[in-house]
Amino acid sequence: MIQARHPARPALTRRGLAAAGLGMAVLVAASAARAEDFVPPSNCTAYLAVQSRSCTVSHHYTCADSPGDLWRMDFDEAGAFYLGLINDEAQWVESRGLPDGSLSRTIFPARDESSVTTLLETGYDDWDFDEIRDGEQIRVTGFDRLTGETAVIDGEELLRTEFETQYYDAAGLLISTTTGREYVSATHRRFFSGIRTWRSGDQEDTTDSSPAEFLYPGDPGFASTQPRHNCGPMLSALPLAEDHA
Structure with a gap:
């Protein structure tokens, strides 16, 4: 599943209420996130930072107030621009644009939630659910499939996947399609972006947001909010991590 595949529940569950509260706390933190280091909200713990090939860095954390949520x-280069929440099955729950706080949410219960457990056990998983995005209800369908290939990026063992996602409006008309190949981690039970192609009508865009570095607490640069691969007019001087199938 795309990391921000549902980048984007009107009736929020207890978890959703906790998530909403944490989300607002993070917006406050994000306003100060132009500083050197990432600091998670109170009662939350940062456990992983991923520097990508697309001049972004992602900080992953968990919070005591919403166990199981990731x-x-x-x-x-300009600062924080996205906040995402998934559950322990890597089902997308909500996302916020930063710093404006624009919000998209999955509507639960879903017709068919995504399941990283199913993917890891069977090699295939599909999903079918609705989201509220900018006040509009959108249907999201698609699948993930293990390719049988593995990759090692910066020492991290990952499984390669291929995926396809379709987005439909309330009338059932196709809005856009995203296809590509990415990575899933059995250790972290989540997806990491790869090469994806977005299509809508006669428009098309392909991006490579593959991970380049995996950083853990204690590693140099773990808390840095400064991306360092393929940024600015010239490529980063740092070498890309080794990636072999």
């Missing part, structure tokens, strides 16, 4: 905040 949070991610993304930074580019």
